[in-house]
Amino acid sequence: MPRSDEFVTVDGIEIHYSAWGDAADPTVLCVHGLSRNGRDFDPLARELQDEYHVVCPDMPGRGLSEWADDPVDRYSNAAMVETLVAVCDALDFASIRYVGTSMGGGLGMALAGGPLADRIDGLVINDMPPNPETDSAPEALGRIMEYVPDPPTVETVTELEDYYRDLYEGRFSEMTDAEYRRLTVTSARRTDAGRVTAHYDPRILAGEDDDEGPDPWDVWAAIDAPILILRGTDSDILPEEPFERMQDAQPDAEAVEIDCGHAPALNTLEQIDPIRELFAE
Template sequence: MTRRTDEFVTVDGVELHYSAWGDPSDPPVVCVHGLSRVGRDFDPLARELREDYRVLCPDVQGRGLSEWAPEGAAGEWYAGSRLAGTLVGFFDELGIEAARYVGTSMGGQLGMGLAAGPLEDRITHLVMNDVGPAPADDEDAREGIDRLVDYLTDPPAFDRLTELEAYYRETYSTFSAMTDDEWRVFTVGSARRTANGGFAPAYDPRVVEPLLTEEIEADPWAAWAAIDVPTLVLKGERSDILADETFEEMRERRPEIETVVVDSGHAPSLNVPEQVEPIRELFER
C-alpha cells in the first residue's frame, strides 16, 4: 500500500494522529514536524520515499489531529521532555526497533536528543532540517525565534479556508518555494474549525508556553557530539533559525556529517529534488 492513510495510536494516555505511507514491511522512516506544524508537512517527501520505505509522520500532542492538553496542563504536555517521551512511546507502540529519522526545526532538535539518548540504539540515520543544537542560545537566531513566538501566541481565525491559505503563504513565505497545489494541501492539512465555524491553524496556542518557560538542563552541544549515526543537516540559505556560525560549529564538532545549503529561509519544504535526494542518499548509507 503506497497511498497515505490516517492512523491513530495512544501513547501514555494521549491519542496521536499520524500519516502513514508505503508498505508496512519496508524499513520505517519517522518524520517529525516543527513547533506549530503537522505531520502532513512531509507529504512531498513521503511521496518520494514511499516505494522504498514505510514513512510515518505523527502530529505530536497539541498539533494537527492529535489530542490537546487538558486545562492547566499545557506546560507539562508540551514541554520538550514530554514530547521526547511521546516519540519514544510512539516507537514502542508501533514496535519500531530501527528507523531513519527526519526532523524539521523542533522535530530536528527532538531527534538530536533522542539519537543521543533514549533512542540511540533505534535511530539509524538522522536528518536535521534547518535547526541546530541550541537556537535559543544563539544571538543570531533571536530575531527568528521572536518571529515564531509572535505569530504562535495569538493565531488568527478566518471565515474562509482560502483566507487561511493566504495567511499561511505570507507567514511561511520563508519556506522554500511551493506550488499552488502544495499550498492548498498544506492549508487543508493544517486547518481546524473554530467554535463559530471559521478556520484557524491546527495547533493549540498554548504550545508556546514551554518555549517561554522551560529550562533545559542538558547540554545540547554534548548531545550533538554524542550522536554516532549517519547525519545530514539541511540549511536554508536565508534561515533566521539556523545561523551560519552555528552551522559551521556543527560541522567542526562532527566533520563526518553531510551538509546541504538550499535556496530557502526557515525551513526547507523537502519538496524538490535538491532537498529530497540528499536525504535518500543518506538513507542508503
C-alpha cells in the same frame, strides 16, 4: 500504497500519524516543526514510500492529535521526546531513520543522543541548531513568540491560505500553488462558531523544560549515527555560525544548503535526493 490515517494512544494522549508504504519495509519517522503537522512531509513520503515505511506523526496539540490538559508539562521538549519514544515502542519500531524539521530536528538530536541512540540509523536535521535559544537570531525567536500563540481566525479557508502565504513565502523553499493549498487544507480547523483557524493548540509555547538538562551541544557531539544537515541559506533559525559549528562537532556529517529561509520544505528532488542517499548507506 496510498497514505493512511492511523492513531495510537501513548501516555494518555491520542496521536495521529500518516503512514505511507509497506509496514514491512524499513521505517522513516518524520517529525514536523513547532506549529506544523505531519502532513508537511507528504512530498517526501510520496518519494520514499516505495522503499520505506514512512510515518509522520502530529505531535500533541497539533493536527489531529489530542490537545493536552496540562500544556506546561505535556508540550515541553522533554515530554515530546518521551512521546516519540512511546510511539516507537507502541508501534514496535526497533530501527528507524529520522527526519526532523525545525522543532522536529531538535527532538531528533535529543533522541539520537539519548533514548533512541541504539535505534536511529540515520538522522536528518532540517534547519535547526542544537540550542535555538542561544544559536538562533533573536528576531527569529521574537517572530515565533508573536505569531504562534495568536493564530488568525478568519471566515474562509482561502483567507487562511493568504495568511500562510504571507507567513511562509520567502522563508520556506519555493512551493507551488497546489502545495500551498495542500498546506492550508491540512493546517485548518473550524472553530465552534464555524470560522477557520490554524490546526494547533495556541498554548503550545507554554511547555517548560528543566534547565538542568544536558548541554544540547554535548548531546549533538555525542550522536553516533549517519547525519545530514539541511540549512536554508537565509535561515535565521540556523544561522551560518552554528551551522559551521555543527559540522565541526560532527565532521562526518553531510551538509547541504538550500536557497531559502527557514525552512526547506523537502518538496523537491534537490532536497530529497540527499536524504535518500543518506538512508541508503
